[in-house]
Amino acid sequence: MVERRLTREPFQHIVGTQEFHGLTLRCDSRALVPRPETEGLVDAVLGLELPPGAVVADLGTGSGCIVVALAVRQPGLRLLGLDRSADALALARENVALHGVEDRVELAAGDFAAPPEAWLGRCSAVVSNPPYVTEAEWSGLAPEVRVHDPKAALVPGPSGLEAYRALAPAARGLLVPGGTLALELGAGQADDVRVIVERNGFERIEIRPDLRGIPRVLSARIPAVGNDDEDER
Secondary structure: OHHHHHOOOOHHHHHOEEEEOOEEEEOOOOOOOOOHHHHHHHHHHHOOOOOOOOEEEEEOOOOOHHHHHHHHHOOOOEEEEEEOOHHHHHHHHHHHHHOOOOOOEEEEEOOOOOOOHHHOOOEEEEEEOOOOOEHHHHOOOOHHHHOOOOHHHOOOEOOOOHHHHHHHHHHHHHEEEEEEEEEEOOOOOHHHHHHHHHHOOOEEEEEEEOOOOOEEEEEEEOOOOOOHHHHHO
């Protein structure tokens, strides 16, 4: 194990697990190692206090860390996880089974720019930790990340914003009126992502920092149908 670590293989891959939101998850090179920053997405959804039976979609689910944590922490939720990587989905299924939440988590293969039609208009919340590292940044990452994490889970294109541009309109199609979108942000991307979600009709945008003070989680809502008077009637 020490010899493997000396080659800069991630500790999480060597031991095969990673803690996320107080849960132990299986972890290997099939998906991105869950980061503590991503726990903020789980907290953002839990803070919505969604009713039992509400549906939450995770676009780019990777290891399944978000859907598993939400399923365990709020047993009334139904979770949808989408990823285009067959390897990542296989790992996500292992983590779903490990925590016994198979009856409330549905996993599907596909690009989050074009989610399954059966999911459209069903979700009270959509959450995503999309790839947001630029090509230039990727070349300078530590070997633990650059060599061992899947590049597709990190780099969407030259600017690092490509995934957000594809994700925002797709998320809107999934959400019920008044539904919430929660996104993890890369350092320095908050203003650009705010513009992207505003252009796609989202409002009530909030940005929360991580423990280092970096703007990390953006949440926004699509308008509810009608005004308050109409809703009361």
